[in-house]
Amino acid sequence: MIRLIASILIALGSLIFSDSLKAQEPSATIRLIAVDPTGGNASGPTDLHSEFPVGPAPLPLRHLPPVEVGGSENTPAWSPFPDPVPCETLVGYAMAHNREIQAARYKARALAARVPQATSLPDPKLMTNAFLQSIQTAAGPQDVVLGLSQHFPWFGKRALRGEVAQYDAMAAYARVTAVELTVAERVKQAYLDLYFVQSAAVETRRLQPRLEDVIKIAEERYKTNAPGANLQSVLQAQVALSKLKTELIKLDAAKTSAIAKLAATLHLPPETRLTAAARIERPRVAETADLLVQVAQTTQPELIARRREICRDRTATELASRNYWPDATLSFNWHGIGSEGLSPVADGRDAYSLGVGVNLPIYRKRLDAAAREARCKTASTSRAYAAKKDDIQAEIIATHAKFSEHDQILSILEKEILPRAGQAFDLSVEAYRTGRVEFEQLIDTYRTLLNYRIDYHRREALRGQAMATLERAVGSAVTAAPLQAGVTPTKR
Numbered sequence: 001m002i003r004l005i006a007s008i009l010i011a012l013g014s015l016i017f018s019d020s021l022k023a024q025e026p027s028a029t030i031r032l033i034a035v036d037p038t039g040g041n042a043s044g045p046t047d048l049h050s051e052f053p054v055g056p057a058p059l060p061l062r063h064l065p066p067v068e069v070g071g072s073e074n075t076p077a078w079s080p081f082p083d084p085v086p087c088e089t090l091v092g093y094a095m096a097h098n099r100e101i102q103a104a105r106y107k108a109r110a111l112a113a114r115v116p117q118a119t120s121l122p123d124p125k126l127m128t129n130a131f132l133q134s135i136q137t138a139a140g141p142q143d144v145v146l147g148l149s150q151h152f153p154w155f156g157k158r159a160l161r162g163e164v165a166q167y168d169a170m171a172a173y174a175r176v177t178a179v180e181l182t183v184a185e186r187v188k189q190a191y192l193d194l195y196f197v198q199s200a201a202v203e204t205r206r207l208q209p210r211l212e213d214v215i216k217i218a219e220e221r222y223k224t225n226a227p228g229a230n231l232q233s234v235l236q237a238q239v240a241l242s243k244l245k246t247e248l249i250k251l252d253a254a255k256t257s258a259i260a261k262l263a264a265t266l267h268l269p270p271e272t273r274l275t276a277a278a279r280i281e282r283p284r285v286a287e288t289a290d291l292l293v294q295v296a297q298t299t300q301p302e303l304i305a306r307r308r309e310i311c312r313d314r315t316a317t318e319l320a321s322r323n324y325w326p327d328a329t330l331s332f333n334w335h336g337i338g339s340e341g342l343s344p345v346a347d348g349r350d351a352y353s354l355g356v357g358v359n360l361p362i363y364r365k366r367l368d369a370a371a372r373e374a375r376c377k378t379a380s381t382s383r384a385y386a387a388k389k390d391d392i393q394a395e396i397i398a399t400h401a402k403f404s405e406h407d408q409i410l411s412i413l414e415k416e417i418l419p420r421a422g423q424a425f426d427l428s429v430e431a432y433r434t435g436r437v438e439f440e441q442l443i444d445t446y447r448t449l450l451n452y453r454i455d456y457h458r459r460e461a462l463r464g465q466a467m468a469t470l471e472r473a474v475g476s477a478v479t480a481a482p483l484q485a486g487v488t489p490t491k492r
Contacts, residue, residue, distance in 0.1 A: 108172035119162035149331035167312035199457035283479035300475035
C-alpha cells in the first residue's frame, strides 16, 4: 500500500513540474470579475462570498425613473425618503449604504481572518524519493523513500504572531467607527448647507410682498406730489425688488448644488429630490471643552486604533527577539526495500527512521536589523499617537469655541436683534407713508432686517456643523437635551 502511495506521489510530482513549465509561458487571457454596479445584490459584490454582507443594498435601478442619455430637464425627481426628510434618516441611510464604510468593514474582516492564519502550524510536508539507481543493502535494494515532516516554530512564536494579527484587526475595527463618524459628519454638514440655502430663500421670499408694498407707497406718494416724493425713490424701490429677484435665482442655484452634494455623499443620483426640514433642533453640548478632551481619550476611535497599533508593534518587537532561537523540524521516513536481498534472514524487510532538524540563526546582521526595525516602528507609532492626540485636543477646543460663538450670537439674534429689527422696519414703513423718513432710510432698514434673518439661519447651520465636528472629534455623542429657540424670525 505504501509503495502505491509513493508511486502516486512520484506521478503527481511530474505533473506539477510540467504544469509549472506551462505556467511560465505568456498568456493573453484576462480574467474579468463582474461586479453589480447598482449594488442590487444583498450579498454585496459578486466576487465576494455571501458570508460577508456589507449591509442592506441600495434600491435597484428598476426603482428609478428612466433617465435619457445626457440628462433631461423633463426627468421627474425621485427620492426614497419622505419630504421633508430628517437628518437622522439620511445618516442612517449612509451607515447602511456608504461605500467607504463598507470598504472599511471588509478590510477589518480581512485582517481578522489573519489571526487563525498566524497561529496555525505550517502545512506538513510529504516527500518521496525514487532512486534512479537502486542502493543495495543486505536486506535488499532500496527502491523508494517516503517521508512526512512538520515544522514547529520556537515556543511562543505562534502566539505572538496571533497577537500581532489580532491587534491589527482591532485597529481596523476601530477605524470602521472612525469612518462612520466621518461620513455622519459629512452628511450632517451637507444637510445643514441645504437647510441654510432653503431658509435663506424662504426669508427672502417672505419679505418680497413687503417690498412690493413699499413700491406701491412710493408710487402713490409720487402721484399725489407728497412732500419729499420723487421718481428717484420709485426707481430705487423697483431696483431693490429686481435685486431681490436676482438673489432668489442665486439661492435656487445654490439649493440645486447643495442637493447634488448631499446626494453624492449618500451615493444617490444628483437629481434625487431632497428637502431639509423647515426647523432644526438645537441640542446643547453636555460638557465643557476640557471634559470633552478627557472623554476623547477613551472614545475617539482613531486614538483607540493607534493604541492598538502600539501594542501590535511592541508585540512584533518581542517576536523579533524570538527569532534568535531556532525552529525545529520533525520527520518520519519509510524506506521501501526490494525482495531480492543478500541476507536470507532479512530479505525485503522495510526500514523506518525518525529525523530532527533545526535552523541555525547565525546571520546576526539580519536578525539585529529585524529587531532594530521593530523597535523603531514602535517608537514611530508612539510618536504618531502623541501627535494625533494633540491635534484632536486642539480641534476639540477650537470647535467648541466656534460652537459657543454661534450659540451666543444666535441667542442675541433671536431675543434682541430680530424682534427690534422687525419693529424698526414696520415703523419705517409707516413713517415713510407719512413722509417722516427718507426712502434711503427705509431701504436700509429693509436690507438690515433681511441680512439679520439670513444670518440667523446661517448661524443655525454653522452651530449644527460645529456640533457634528465635535461628535466626530470626540468619538461619541456630546449633546444634552435639545434647546428650543426662544424667539424665531417673525413671519412678516
